[in-house]
Amino acid sequence: MELIISLLIAGFFGTGVYCLFQRSFIKLIAGLILIGQGANLLVFSVGGLMSLKPAFVGKEAPPMVADPLPQALVLTAIVISFGLIIFTISLLLKAQRELKSDDLNQLNTTDTL
Amino acid sequence: MFFALTFSILASAFLLVPLIKKFSGARVLVSLPAGLAFFAFLFMGWPSLRSGEVITHTLEWFPSMGINLDFQLTGMGFVLGLLVMGIGALIMSYASGYMKGDAKETRLYLLLYSFMVAMVGLAVSNNLLLFFIFWELTSIISYLLVGFKHEYETSRKNALQALLITGGGGIAMLIGLVMLSHVGGAWTFTELTANAHLITESALYPYILTLVLLGAFTKSAQFPFHFWLPNAMGAPTPVSAYLHSATMVKAGIFLMFVMTPILGGTELWKTTLITTGSITLLVGGWFGLTQKDLKAILAGTTISVLGLITFLIGIGSDKAILAAILVMVAHALYKASLFMMVGAVDLATGTRNINELRGLKKWMPLTATAALLAGLSKMGLPPFYGFIAKEYLYKAAIPLPMEWIQAVLVLGNAIILALAIKVSIIPFFAKDKEKQESASDNPLHKNELDWTMSVSPFVLAILGVLFGAFPNLITPMVHTAVHSITPEANLYAVKLWSGVNWPLILSIFTVGLGLALFFSSRWLEKKETPKSWGVVIYERLLEAVLCLFKKTTRVVQSGYLQNYLAVILIATVALVAWKSIPTMGLWVSYESNLTLTPIIIITAVIMLISAFWICITKSKLNSIIALGVIGAGVALLFAYYSAPDLAITQLLVESLIVVMFAWVIKDIKPHNLSTPLLLNSWYLIISASFSLLIFTLVMKSKLVNLAPAISQKMVEMSYPEGFGSNVVNVTLVDFRALDTWGEATVISIAAIGVWILGKNLISKKS
Numbered sequence: 001m002e003l004i005i006s007l008l009i010a011g012f013f014g015t016g017v018y019c020l021f022q023r024s025f026i027k028l029i030a031g032l033i034l035i036g037q038g039a040n041l042l043v044f045s046v047g048g049l050m051s052l053k054p055a056f057v058g059k060e061a062p063p064m065v066a067d068p069l070p071q072a073l074v075l076t077a078i079v080i081s082f083g084l085i086i087f088t089i090s091l092l093l094k095a096q097r098e099l100k101s102d103d104l105n106q107l108n109t110t111d112t113l
Numbered sequence: 114m115f116f117a118l119t120f121s122i123l124a125s126a127f128l129l130v131p132l133i134k135k136f137s138g139a140r141v142l143v144s145l146p147a148g149l150a151f152f153a154f155l156f157m158g159w160p161s162l163r164s165g166e167v168i169t170h171t172l173e174w175f176p177s178m179g180i181n182l183d184f185q186l187t188g189m190g191f192v193l194g195l196l197v198m199g200i201g202a203l204i205m206s207y208a209s210g211y212m213k214g215d216a217k218e219t220r221l222y223l224l225l226y227s228f229m230v231a232m233v234g235l236a237v238s239n240n241l242l243l244f245f246i247f248w249e250l251t252s253i254i255s256y257l258l259v260g261f262k263h264e265y266e267t268s269r270k271n272a273l274q275a276l277l278i279t280g281g282g283g284i285a286m287l288i289g290l291v292m293l294s295h296v297g298g299a300w301t302f303t304e305l306t307a308n309a310h311l312i313t314e315s316a317l318y319p320y321i322l323t324l325v326l327l328g329a330f331t332k333s334a335q336f337p338f339h340f341w342l343p344n345a346m347g348a349p350t351p352v353s354a355y356l357h358s359a360t361m362v363k364a365g366i367f368l369m370f371v372m373t374p375i376l377g378g379t380e381l382w383k384t385t386l387i388t389t390g391s392i393t394l395l396v397g398g399w400f401g402l403t404q405k406d407l408k409a410i411l412a413g414t415t416i417s418v419l420g421l422i423t424f425l426i427g428i429g430s431d432k433a434i435l436a437a438i439l440v441m442v443a444h445a446l447y448k449a450s451l452f453m454m455v456g457a458v459d460l461a462t463g464t465r466n467i468n469e470l471r472g473l474k475k476w477m478p479l480t481a482t483a484a485l486l487a488g489l490s491k492m493g494l495p496p497f498y499g500f501i502a503k504e505y506l507y508k509a510a511i512p513l514p515m516e517w518i519q520a521v522l523v524l525g526n527a528i529i530l531a532l533a534i535k536v537s538i539i540p541f542f543a544k545d546k547e548k549q550e551s552a553s554d555n556p557l558h559k560n561e562l563d564w565t566m567s568v569s570p571f572v573l574a575i576l577g578v579l580f581g582a583f584p585n586l587i588t589p590m591v592h593t594a595v596h597s598i599t600p601e602a603n604l605y606a607v608k609l610w611s612g613v614n615w616p617l618i619l620s621i622f623t624v625g626l627g628l629a630l631f632f633s634s635r636w637l638e639k640k641e642t643p644k645s646w647g648v649v650i651y652e653r654l655l656e657a658v659l660c661l662f663k664k665t666t667r668v669v670q671s672g673y674l675q676n677y678l679a680v681i682l683i684a685t686v687a688l689v690a691w692k693s694i695p696t697m698g699l700w701v702s703y704e705s706n707l708t709l710t711p712i713i714i715i716t717a718v719i720m721l722i723s724a725f726w727i728c729i730t731k732s733k734l735n736s737i738i739a740l741g742v743i744g745a746g747v748a749l750l751f752a753y754y755s756a757p758d759l760a761i762t763q764l765l766v767e768s769l770i771v772v773m774f775a776w777v778i779k780d781i782k783p784h785n786l787s788t789p790l791l792l793n794s795w796y797l798i799i800s801a802s803f804s805l806l807i808f809t810l811v812m813k814s815k816l817v818n819l820a821p822a823i824s825q826k827m828v829e830m831s832y833p834e835g836f837g838s839n840v841v842n843v844t845l846v847d848f849r850a851l852d853t854w855g856e857a858t859v860i861s862i863a864a865i866g867v868w869i870l871g872k873n874l875i876s877k878k879s
Contacts, residue, residue: 004709004714005717005811006808006811006812007717007721007808008720009807009808009811010805010807010808011720011721011724011804013803013804014800014803014804014805014807015724015725015728015800015804016724017678017682017799017803017804018728018796018800019728020674021675021679021788021793021796021799021800022788023675023788026733026736027727027736028674030727030736030740033740033743033744033770034724034727034743037743037744037747038807040747041747041750042811044751044754044756044759045811046814047824049754049755050754050755051710051753051754051755052753052755053755055755055828055831055839055840055841056838056840057828057831057832057838057840058832059832059833065755065828066755066756068824068828068831068840068841068844069823069824069844071756071758071759071841071844072841072844072848072849072852073852074756075758075759076845076853076856078759078763078766079766079856079860080856080859080860082766082769082770082860083859083860083862083864084863085770086769086770086773086863086867087866089773089774089777090866090870091866091870093870094870096780097780104673104674
C-alpha cells in the first residue's frame, strides 16, 4: 500500500482516538471527524489509487479507469458521517445546556439529565 | 382437525372479546368461545377416546433433529382439557361480572384466554419441547395476571416471585427433559414410555428425576416452594380461582401423571413424592389454620390438596392413581367455586376477614347456597364428589406398610374439613353475637351483585353434588385417564356407597377430628403472619443476586468514555497483534507504482500537522480551522486520485460542518479541562499503538485484492445499461440504489433528530 496514504490514515486514526480520550465535547467531535476521514481514505485507497483517470466512460469502455466501486461506497460514507456528526453536535449541545458544563465525565449517569 | 378446531375456537376469542366488549351489552358473552371450545373438545374427543382410537397430529418443526409439533389426545389430557375449558368458561362469565367497570377488563379476558390456549396445548402436547413451551407460557401469563394490578408494588413483587420460582423450576425441568430425551432416545411421551426401562436403569436417572420434579414441584407449590402460592393470591379473584387453584397448579400434577409411566415406579420416585406430598399436605394445612383472610385460607387448603395428589401419584398403585384423578376433579370443582364465592363476598362487603363476616345468607342467598354445597364437597361428606375422592384416597393409602401415613392423611383431611367449615359455613350461616342483626344493618356495599357472579360458583357446586350422587356420569372419562397413565390398571368402579369398611371409619374419625380442630382453630389464628422461612430465603437470595450484579455492573460499566475506549482499543490491538504478527511478520515492505507528486506530499504533511494541532490546541476556533484544512486536503486527494465526485461531496460536507460549527460555537464553552499527565501519557500510548496497528494493517493490505470483476462489470455496463458516462453516479443511483436509499433514510432520521433537539434548545432559550 502507498506509504504516504498509509501514514495519513494511521495518523488520522491515532489523533482521532487521542481526541476521544479527552474530556471536552469539542475534542469528541473532532475525534469523530478525524476517524471518519481516516476510514474514508482507507476504503478509498483499498481499490487501488490511480491518478487523473476518473471513471468516465463512453460507449466503448476505456481499458483503464479508477475503480468506481470504492468511490461509490465512500461517497455514501461521507454523507452518513456528515449526518452522524451533525447529530452528535446537536446532542452534545443539548447535553451541555442541561449540564451547564462541557465535561464528558459528567455524562456518566443516565438519570440526572 | 380436532386440535385445529379446538385451538381456532379459542383463538377466535381474541377477535370476539373486543367486539363483544364494544358492541354488546351482554358482556357475559365473553365466555362464549371457551364454552364452545369445551363442547367441541368434549363431543369430538370423547367418542374417539372411548372407542380407543387415538387422535394425533404432527406438524414438522425441526425434522432433522426429530423434533416436531406432536399433538395427541390422551385420557389424562382430555380430563385436564375439559377442566381448563369448562371451568374457564364459567370463570369468564364470572369475570364479566367481577370486572364490571374496570378499565383493564379486556386485558384480563384476553390474558385468561391466552392462558387457556397454553393450558390446553400443554394437555394435548406429546412432545417434550412443545410441552415445555406451553408450560413456560403458562408461567409467563401467570406473571402478567398476578401482577395485574401493577400499580401496586406488592403486586409486582409477588408476580415476580411467582415467575422466578416457577420459571426457575421450568429451567431445571428443561435440562431434565433434554437429558430424558437423550437417554430415552426420543422426544415424544409415547416413545419414551416404550423406552421407560432404558431411562430408569440409566445412571443419569436420579438427576433426570430431580430436575423434572423440580419443575413439577415449583409449579404445583409443593414444599419447600409452596410459599409463592399464597402471595400470588393478590391477583384479581377470577385469576386466583382459575390459575392458582383449578388449572395452572395442576400443570405440575399433570406432569407427574404423564411421567408416571416414564420415570415412575422406582423407590426414589415413590419416596420423594410420598414424603414431599405429606409434608406439603400438613404445611399447607397449618398455613391455612393460622390465617384469617378467606383467600389465604383457601390458598392453604389448595397447597394441602396439591400435596395430597402428589402423595397419591407417589404411591402409584391403580387405586392411588384413580384416587388422585378423583381428588383432582373434585378439588377443581369445589375450589374454583369457593374462590368465586370469596370474590363475590369481598366485592360486596369490602372485607375478606372471617371474623368480620357473619350472617351473609340473608343478603346473598344464591352465593351462600353455592358456598354451602362446595364447602360440603370440600369437607368430604356424602353425597358429594369430595366424599368419593376421600374414600378412594383412604382406600389407596390403607394397603401401605407405613402406618404414619394414615395418621398424616387423617390429620390433613381433618384440617381441610375444619377450614372448609370456616370458609363456607361461618361467614354465611353463623349469627353475629356482638351486633344485633337488623334490616337496616345491611353489610353489603352494593345490594345487588351481578348475577353472573353467583351463577358460576353455583353451577360448579351443583356439579359437585351431581357427580357425587351419580358418579357414573364421569367415571368412564376418569377410567380412560387412569388407563392413559397405567395401561394395565384394574379399573375399580367408582361408587358413592361401598358399605361399612375401613375407609368409612377413617372418614368418620376425620370428621370428628376436623370438628375438634375447627372449634380450637380460633386460637391458632395469628394477628400478623410472620414471613415463612421459604420467603425469607427467597428474599435473601434475590437480594444477594441483585447486589452482586449491581456491583459487577458498577465495575464493568463505569460510564466514562475513556474507560470503554481504552478497553476496546487495548483488546483490539492485543488480539490483532497476537493473531497476525506470528503469521504475517512485523516488517512491512514498501513498493509503489504510483507517481508521488510534491503537491500530494505537501498536502499530506499539512494534514498531519493539522491533525496533531487539533490534539494540542485549547482554542476551539483553531480546532475548527484545522478540521477544515484536513477536510479540504482530503478533497484534494480525492480530486487528484480520479474521484471528482468524492471531492465535490467532501468539500460540500466540509463547508456545511464548518458552518454548523460556527453557528453553535458561541454556545460551546472553551474547554480548560486538563487530563493529569500520567493518565494522558497512558492515553497517548494507547493511541500510538492503535495508530501503529492501523499503519501496519494498511501497509499489508496490498495483499488483499478485492475481486476486480465487479468493478470491471460496472464500468462496462455503465453506459449501455445505466445510460450514464459517470460510472460512480450510475453506481449510486442504479447499481447500488438501495444503498443510496438507505443513506437518504439515515440522513432523514438524523435531520429529524437534529430538528427535535434544536427545537427544544430554542424553546428553552425563549
